[in-house]
Amino acid sequence: MEKTERTVAELILDQLHIFGVKRIYGVVGDAIIGLIDALASQDKIKFIAVKHESTAAFMASAEAKLTGGLGVCTATMGPGVTNLLNGLGDAYSDKAPVLAITGQAPRNKIGTDFQQYVDQQELVKPFAAYSANLASQDAIIELLQKAAQTSLGQRTVTHLSIPKDLFEKLAAVKPRQLPTVIEGDSTTFKQESLEQAAAIMKTAKRPMILAGAGSAAASKAIEELADLWGAGILTSLGGKGVFSDSSPNLLQGIGEGGNPYASEVFKEADVVLLAGVTWWPDGYVPKDARIIQIDNNPDKIGKSIPTELGVIGEAGEVIPPLKESLKSFTPNTDWLTRRHEIKEKWAEQNEREGNTPGSPIYPSRIVRAIERTVAADAILTLDTGDVTVWMNRNFRQNNQTVLFSGYWRTMGFGLPAAIAAKLASPERQVVAVVGDGGLEMVLADLLTATRYNLNITVVVFNNEALQMERDKIKAAGEKEIGVDLTNPDFVKIAEACGWRGFSADTDAALESALAEALNTASPALVDVRTAQAFFPETE
Known part of the structure; x- marks a missing residue:
């Protein structure tokens, strides 16, 4: 006999599957154990366990940007949902349809001094076009429908908080397709x-x-x-x-x-x-x-x-x-x-810049090497910082897809975005182009790529500085502090995480290191010793 009732957690997954969701990114936590149990009991939606909730939200945002579909992330209450906010800010700012599902205190503890409790609707208000707290198991499908319709229709972030005691409650409601909306004649x-x-x-x-x-x-x-x-x-x-x-x-x-x-x-x-x-x-x-x-x-x-x-x-x-x-x-x-004159003038200068010699390697030269070695249909994920402007300036794009943090401009986006891109498009080459500062914010998720056997390539502009901030401080004539980085040996870190590690500090070694990394059937990192070049247009 067919089961007529499903738990709230099971209904969430049934409904998300109908919406086309294939992955949920997150970190396991006490308030979402009911959802984790349901995820472990089925194979339609995969749970991608990451090292920090902010990277879970980055991954959901990157997947939504790449595919246009609904990206989903999850976190426990309190610190978990708070950690999601940076990635949700990225999704909201770049109009990526993302749904965040977070655990909440049991219903009889909401509004009290219960540990980790916070009013999540107020917390996510700057980023979520729609946020609701589930009050009854019978409302779960209605809330999911409204959240998905809002996210996909408005290309925005939505959020549902689920009290811990509701995940395993039974309900007789049934998942359904989103309604078809026909716009009026204009x-x-x-x-x-x-x-x-x-x-x-x-x-x-x-x-x-x-x-x-x-x-x-x-x-x-x-x-x-x-x-x-x-x-x-x-x-x-x-x-x-x-x-x-x-x-x-x-x-x-x-x-x-x-x-x-x-x-x-x-x-x-x-x-x-x-x-x-x-x-x-x-x-x-x-x-x-x-x-x-x-x-x-x-x-x-x-x-x-x-x-x-x-x-x-x-x-x-x-x-x-x-x-x-x-x-x-x-x-x-x-x-x-x-x-035509302007186009030709810049084309000639761009070519010269891309061949600038030197060791450590000039940023434009690194960009040109990336341009020459990546696949024509590769997905490139950019971190925010000096690396972003050099890629924008000198990379002559072919048919590659580029993912980046546009309006939010957060550091730490490049690596998580590459992981999500490879999961969503496993047949395509995926390359993260990152600065050392941005990578250091999310280093732990090198292990996430290893865990899921994702042969992405990370190219690190290693100039031992927050170079964009240094440039801006110099341009303003101010004194600098805190822009020098204390970097690890990125190759050893990568190898310790199960990656292949490569390094390049000369023009001669650069493209061969990139080519070998790109043809490695495992995660690979290329540590490029990068000149601390002042970006030409810094104001």
Whole structure:
């Protein structure tokens, strides 16, 4: 006879399986023992045991960024849920759909001085668009449905706290698919806004397009639009890799770490089209241009950029009709020449920088070696710091996917993201490019890669400093303290954790070490002795 009742923990896993969840990242703790028991009794969803709750949330965030699906992490009450917050901040800031499930005090102890108790709804409020405490076993499916619908629909973080005594309570409710939502017809509104956008675009003598991660599905259409309109294309860090480096319209990135000459031409623009991007860096952008912003979220229009016209919709839906409107447009040949000069000027300098000799190795030279050795479809995960801006500046992306902490900009993201990426896409090469400071925050999770036999590669920019902070202190003319690092022997640490370890301190050794590491059928770390080079655009 079929079992008509399931425990709350079993129902959570049944429902998450229907949502397509394959992994839950977390650390075992007393208040979630009921959930851990249910995980151990089934094989549809795998529990990935990590060393710290913050890395569990980083992994859930990275998986959500990579796949677009729901990333899930779990933690016990008190210190456990508190430790999740940094990773949840990353997911919230970068619009990654993540659900955090945390244990809570038994129902009769909520609000008391019970050990480790904290009001979790208040705690996660800055990061969770929806947070609820389960009060009855019969409400679990309804709460999971609302959480998943919110996370996936709004690309945001949600949170459920489950009192410890409820995990093993029986309920007769049944899991179900998320409802299909059909949006109302807004053709008239869209047509009106498209006509206004086209009218503004036709006034352009010096057009530019700024594209971000949200434009990935429309990259071909954007390139075709740029051809018709005579526009140069610039990208945010999130848009890096959306367009081929060989594109005649692409001028690379904007802002710190981008094309250093791009701001010159961008400031001259008279009309700018924003696609899949909601932020631009102060000091690098035009002040008087007419700005059109495409975004499917009305709340994002004009939030950080002074937009004249917002077009609500996905870039893939909006760009094609704009192309049709501009078929008879005649681009400004002087502007085409200006754009081409800027592109060539930076391409020549970038090539020179990537071949800068020296020992310790110059950062641009490391980037060029990574570029030459990684697979064309590799997943690269970046930590935050000096390594991020050097990769943004010099890495000429092919078809690689890059994951990073965009708006939250937290250190420690690179290694956990690589672990999650390999679990989600085991067939792809995964490379974490990290600074020594960022890696040292999450060193314990080298063991997580070993535990799950993940042949990821970690490349460490080892300059024994928090170099970005040192640069900023120098640029401000201030005194420095605390920026020197006391580093371990990373190769020995890696080997002690079951990894293969490689090192390079000369140009000659660099690419061979990278190539061998990338072809190792186990986790591998490459310790690169890196010059303490002052980043050119530090302000």
